[in-house]
Amino acid sequence: MAHLPIFGHGLTGPLEPQVQEYIKDAFWPNSKSSIAEYASYFRYFQWTLSVLAWPKGIIDSEQFALKIYGDLARAVRCMESNIGLNRLMIAEKLRDELPKSSQGQILRSMDLAARLWLTLHVRSGDFPVGPSLSDITETQWMDRMSLQNMVQECFRPSTYSIEHYEARIDTAFTVRNLRKLCRIKIQWTANLRDHLNYDRSTGTLHLFPHKICLISHLESNGVLPKDLVAETLRTLDLLFPFGEESTQKYLAESGQDFYRTSSRDLSRATDFGEFQYWRRRLVELHELFHQAPRSVLQMWHDRRNPMQWWTFWVAVVIAILTVLFGVISSYTGFQQVALAEKAYQLSVLQACSQGNTSLQICRE
Incomplete structure (x- = not known):
């Protein structure tokens, strides 16, 4: 061979x-x-x-x-x-x-x-x-x-410091929600250096999909730092959580099969302090994830706060109904005025046809 x-x-x-x-x-x-x-x-x-x-x-x-x-x-x-x-x-x-x-x-x-x-x-x-x-x-x-x-x-360890309240990772912080809520496009990159690189001008997030290579590096050599490799695996597990059917479906449609590749005993991260190499890129992506929705479609999909979501959409429905009833009321008002005008004209015609010349309008 x-x-x-x-x-x-x-x-x-x-x-x-x-x-x-x-x-x-x-x-x-x-x-x-x-x-x-x-x-x-x-x-x-x-x-x-x-x-x-x-x-x-x-x-x-x-x-x-x-x-x-x-x-x-x-x-x-x-x-x-x-x-x-x-x-x-x-x-x-x-x-x-x-x-x-x-x-x-x-x-x-x-x-x-x-x-x-x-x-x-x-x-x-x-x-x-x-x-x-x-x-x-x-x-x-x-x-x-x-x-x-x-x-x-x-790959230099990040010196980016974060406050305690900013360090917690939202459980909804996944690629599925980034695509739905932030309209982010995913581009797969085989260049490990471009992993988690977000291009704001195009709204494109680059992700490294070769999970099996990372696992193989952990098992076989020390050229890539072990903590870097393990941390990269954890970013993939964070963004593509196991047990989420929609995530598995998306990966299958994208031609990526790393979902079935186990990351051994690496636990899902809950705090950005657990990351050294990818911390800044993850935090910037997390901040983007928490920006206010910029379109109606994003607002419809953004259900991270159910009470806020229901309050907003109930208010929208009430506003729409108010406008709708206002339009209907205005329309019926115009119709009533038109009917009254026609009734008046009909009564005048009847009076004139009976030879009532005392009315000024009949003489005209």
């Missing part, structure tokens, strides 16, 4: 199960999950390779030192074993395993391997991997920076 080419003719097609199993074992050797749970991840894996196309519309395999999946596995093992060494030093170690490759090919291959393995959009400026995508935050791996430091630069 290690001798199968990475840049083959079936690049845009699905990976064979044997290839998927090999990649899973290479990236996360201690993973206990079934290959079926990685279906969404391998769609991302295939997409990542497909967007490497150069201007001529083909993938130039000569740009990379990685030729077969065995090379990819060796690159990941080398980076994992040397996370404290800088980028150039790791490249030198890889040169021993890939002796026919240039430094540029090796550096570009390291970026690609990190992108596939860590689900970070690593794209260094000196040897860029694939096109620059406007909606994805790029991660620069500098020459004198270790893999460990690169990850730390991407």
